[in-house]
Amino acid sequence: MLSMVMGFALLPMNMFAQSSDDFFCVDDAFNGNRDVVAWNITNNGIGQGEAPVGSGLLILGAIGAGYAIAKRKRNKKGAALLLALALTLGFTQCKKKVVEPISSVTGGTTYHISVPAGDGSKVVVNPVGGGTYATVGFEDGDVIYVGYNNAYVGTITYNGAAGKKCFEGDITTSIVGEQPLHLYLLGGKGFTVNRDENIATVVISDQSSKYPVVSYSPTTTNFTGSGSYEATLYNKCSIMKFIVATGHNYANDPIRITGMHNKVTVNFATPNASENGFSYSVNSTDGGLIKMPTVVANVTWAIVLPQEALAAADDAVYTNGYKGNRPDIAEIVRNNYYNSGVGLTITTEDASKIKDLSTVTADWTAEDGWTLTGTLSGNYKITIADGAMVTLDNVSINYPSGPNYESGFAGITCLGDATIILKNGTTNNVAAMDYKYPGIQVGPSGKTLTIQGTGALNAKYRKQGTNDISYGCGIGGGGDISCGNIVINDGTINAEAFNKAAGIGSGCCRTTSVSCGTITINGGTVTATSGAYAAGIGTGYAEGGNNSCGAISINGGTVTATGGQNAAGIGTGYSVSYKTNTCASITIANTVTSVTATKGSSAPNSIGAGNNGTCGTVTIGGVEGAITESPYTYTPTPTPSVPSGAINGLFSVSSTKQVYFSKGNLQYTKSTGVWSFMEHQYSTVETNGYPYCTDNYGNKDVVSLFSWATSGYNHGATSYQPYSTNPNNENYYAYGNASYNLYDQTGQADWGYNAISNGGNTENSGWRTLTTAEWQYLFANHTKGWSTVNGVNGYVIRPDGVSTAIAASYTASDWATEEAAGAVFLPAAGYRNSSSGTYVYDKGSTGRYWSSSCQGSSNAYNLYFTSSSLGTDYSMNRNYGESVRLVKDAN
Numbered sequence: 001m002l003s004m005v006m007g008f009a010l011l012p013m014n015m016f017a018q019s020s021d022d023f024f025c026v027d028d029a030f031n032g033n034r035d036v037v038a039w040n041i042t043n044n045g046i047g048q049g050e051a052p053v054g055s056g057l058l059i060l061g062a063i064g065a066g067y068a069i070a071k072r073k074r075n076k077k078g079a080a081l082l083l084a085l086a087l088t089l090g091f092t093q094c095k096k097k098v099v100e101p102i103s104s105v106t107g108g109t110t111y112h113i114s115v116p117a118g119d120g121s122k123v124v125v126n127p128v129g130g131g132t133y134a135t136v137g138f139e140d141g142d143v144i145y146v147g148y149n150n151a152y153v154g155t156i157t158y159n160g161a162a163g164k165k166c167f168e169g170d171i172t173t174s175i176v177g178e179q180p181l182h183l184y185l186l187g188g189k190g191f192t193v194n195r196d197e198n199i200a201t202v203v204i205s206d207q208s209s210k211y212p213v214v215s216y217s218p219t220t221t222n223f224t225g226s227g228s229y230e231a232t233l234y235n236k237c238s239i240m241k242f243i244v245a246t247g248h249n250y251a252n253d254p255i256r257i258t259g260m261h262n263k264v265t266v267n268f269a270t271p272n273a274s275e276n277g278f279s280y281s282v283n284s285t286d287g288g289l290i291k292m293p294t295v296v297a298n299v300t301w302a303i304v305l306p307q308e309a310l311a312a313a314d315d316a317v318y319t320n321g322y323k324g325n326r327p328d329i330a331e332i333v334r335n336n337y338y339n340s341g342v343g344l345t346i347t348t349e350d351a352s353k354i355k356d357l358s359t360v361t362a363d364w365t366a367e368d369g370w371t372l373t374g375t376l377s378g379n380y381k382i383t384i385a386d387g388a389m390v391t392l393d394n395v396s397i398n399y400p401s402g403p404n405y406e407s408g409f410a411g412i413t414c415l416g417d418a419t420i421i422l423k424n425g426t427t428n429n430v431a432a433m434d435y436k437y438p439g440i441q442v443g444p445s446g447k448t449l450t451i452q453g454t455g456a457l458n459a460k461y462r463k464q465g466t467n468d469i470s471y472g473c474g475i476g477g478g479g480d481i482s483c484g485n486i487v488i489n490d491g492t493i494n495a496e497a498f499n500k501a502a503g504i505g506s507g508c509c510r511t512t513s514v515s516c517g518t519i520t521i522n523g524g525t526v527t528a529t530s531g532a533y534a535a536g537i538g539t540g541y542a543e544g545g546n547n548s549c550g551a552i553s554i555n556g557g558t559v560t561a562t563g564g565q566n567a568a569g570i571g572t573g574y575s576v577s578y579k580t581n582t583c584a585s586i587t588i589a590n591t592v593t594s595v596t597a598t599k600g601s602s603a604p605n606s607i608g609a610g611n612n613g614t615c616g617t618v619t620i621g622g623v624e625g626a627i628t629e630s631p632y633t634y635t636p637t638p639t640p641s642v643p644s645g646a647i648n649g650l651f652s653v654s655s656t657k658q659v660y661f662s663k664g665n666l667q668y669t670k671s672t673g674v675w676s677f678m679e680h681q682y683s684t685v686e687t688n689g690y691p692y693c694t695d696n697y698g699n700k701d702v703v704s705l706f707s708w709a710t711s712g713y714n715h716g717a718t719s720y721q722p723y724s725t726n727p728n729n730e731n732y733y734a735y736g737n738a739s740y741n742l743y744d745q746t747g748q749a750d751w752g753y754n755a756i757s758n759g760g761n762t763e764n765s766g767w768r769t770l771t772t773a774e775w776q777y778l779f780a781n782h783t784k785g786w787s788t789v790n791g792v793n794g795y796v797i798r799p800d801g802v803s804t805a806i807a808a809s810y811t812a813s814d815w816a817t818e819e820a821a822g823a824v825f826l827p828a829a830g831y832r833n834s835s836s837g838t839y840v841y842d843k844g845s846t847g848r849y850w851s852s853s854c855q856g857s858s859n860a861y862n863l864y865f866t867s868s869s870l871g872t873d874y875s876m877n878r879n880y881g882e883s884v885r886l887v888k889d890a891n
Helices: 772-780 812-820
Strands: 033-043 065-071 081-086 095-097 108-116 122-125 134-137 143-148 152-159 166-173 181-186 193-196 199-203 214-218 229-235 238-246 254-257 263-267 278-281 290-294 299-304 313-319 322-326 337-349 354-356 364-366 371-375 382-384 388-397 412-414 418-422 427-431 448-453 456-460 485-488 492-496 514-516 519-521 525-529 547-549 552-554 558-562 581-583 586-588 594-598 618-620 632-634 658-661 666-669 674-677 767-769 784-789 792-797 824-827 847-855 859-865 870-877 886-889
Touching: 143 166, 143 193, 181 199, 181 263, 238 254, 254 337, 290 299, 313 337, 382 388, 418 456, 767 847, 772 847, 772 859, 772 870, 784 824, 824 847, 847 870
Parallel strands: 033 229, 081 108, 238 337, 354 371, 364 382, 371 388, 382 412, 388 418, 388 427, 418 448, 427 456, 448 485, 456 492, 485 519, 492 525, 514 547, 519 552, 525 558, 547 581, 552 586, 558 594, 586 618
Antiparallel strands: 033 065, 033 095, 065 081, 108 166, 122 134, 143 152, 143 181, 152 166, 181 214, 193 199, 199 263, 214 229, 238 299, 254 290, 254 313, 263 278, 313 322, 322 337, 594 632, 658 886, 666 674, 767 886, 784 792, 792 824, 847 859, 859 870
């Protein structure tokens, strides 16, 4: 989608360039030869300032893109064109196969447009006026609207299928006079466009998870069916910063502001009029609502449309259960970047959105922003609308009396994505209204229920009258009812199922297969209990169909899970022999307070698979393997203090060992004899191709590409100083013996044995070089990726328990945030060659980092990476000059 996206939401790729014969997306029916003529299109950046990446927002920038028009051979009546878009800065004429034209139809000729989007359908772009990179991605269903001769003529829609990855569609028109084509980008996927003949409208209210883009351009030359065309999509929207002050506990919830222009109308019949046929208004059905992303450090951003100045207004901004005021807003003009910030204040409880359930006399749906309180007195279905955030304030929903009552619904039913906030100091009881349903029914597959807040929630099953049967979870799915993802961020949660369904997860397969999405617990006190044949957290009984759940991740809080007979505490329930019961990976991070799991009788594992079930990899505190002990409690060792000179992030380098990384690569200053870590992780010293002297590595005083075993300790080799460049490998033995590693003997051959000025400045303080086995474990078990930090290429590695995707690039301020969260960056600092040690190669494209492990008589193992390759056990001649990154064991 050509749109702004939240930072870290995508994994961007480098600028796509394509010159192969597979450049065009061509229908199999096309044949013959054609001439190709270039067309170029760009999209300007919003405003002239840099993207507000410090708030996690990446801004759409100048997109290099190329279109081409291909004449088709006429073997049917009429003419046709192929318009092909490539994500590159342009290309020259080339020859392609002739395509079969599409027949003329009433009202003109149909032209097929195919717009390749490039491998991976992503491109890195550069915002106008700044050096910050932003990410633009395409998604299935994205639409570009096309107008010609004062009329709508068609759309092109993105198809992300393998072998396609392109926009495709037909336009129907007749070439008349001197008229350009008109291109309209209206919102992108996630923002529905309504079109009636020549009028299209889109409402950009919900920006909580995706930002819209509204832009337009005509071609700079008229459309004649052949020739050269160019266009630049200019923004009809702007971006505005909001600073939010709150007087309640919900400062990090999405903020809604009303009274804004949030509706765009396009008249394809008036593209040459003022604003090119665009007009802007307040959407009457929601009062000009804009729902913004989560507030970070009191700041959020929104896309805003042109409008006149607005006077200050009371009750014009709100979040769940609370409302507040906004000040005057000056006139908003298109294509502007408002980064000074508009102050919003939210302090007052919103009585107009409080629902007392004791007054409910029919089924009722809670829309976004409502607070529920009181006791439900009748057998009514309470639902939460898709995308709504709802607060529970001492709610009581209990199942009805009677031995065989079947209501046909859960205690609370989430229709789609939903957030439930447990108000501080409250206790909320929600029980199923039917034995086949859960206490809280999570939305369908692909949707997510998020539970947060500091209150308490008791979510419970219902038995079938006096029978010992219940197919519904405490939170999740029910009998033959699948569910989406479950996220618990906070609160005191007690989820209880009686029989055949998980406490949290999937219900029972009675007659068909069921599934549950991912289950993520980030905090709070969570207790999940199931009855027979079901896991406490995970899957229920696989009886009449297959049962499954996605990955289970426990990242924080205190969690207690108890499984029933034949079922794990955390993992899968029981499966009859001819059905399957599966769970994806289970990960328990060392950031939890404690996790206790108890298996049911006859079950093999307390964490992992139940009887006849299968489970993905179980990883607990960095250690892999299912847990058979029951009850089993994992309480991580308290995080040690961060050593001087280290990054605040723990990294497992084996199943039993964690380390801290130094805050930068190692360097040596010859004039003073001082070892130090570089000031920043992205700092480098040597220059590509610099002709250093062969005997002392020397026209520079500071060096950082060391041959192996050059700690300065005289261990019997000829060359042992950090600036040594002797071409003979035998001069770089540790302790004068080819079979020794750096850590053998006294450990003095390791660079970390030295006093390091900004790493404690004490000899033998614990700094050391990773072994090759540790490099291998590190990269195999952590999120990592090639990236650019402050203009320097290299590899980013995330610490234990953090799996956020790696962005294509980070500014210095972005990286400060990443580093504070423990991320490590290894710059691609290049290497010195082996023949004489006089030149530096591949700085910026290659990283080589020594291990402390020797290999054979002349080599040692190292880490090697480029943008497209990674090797953790490469072997290299010891006389090569390579980077050194030290670690210190966590005690």
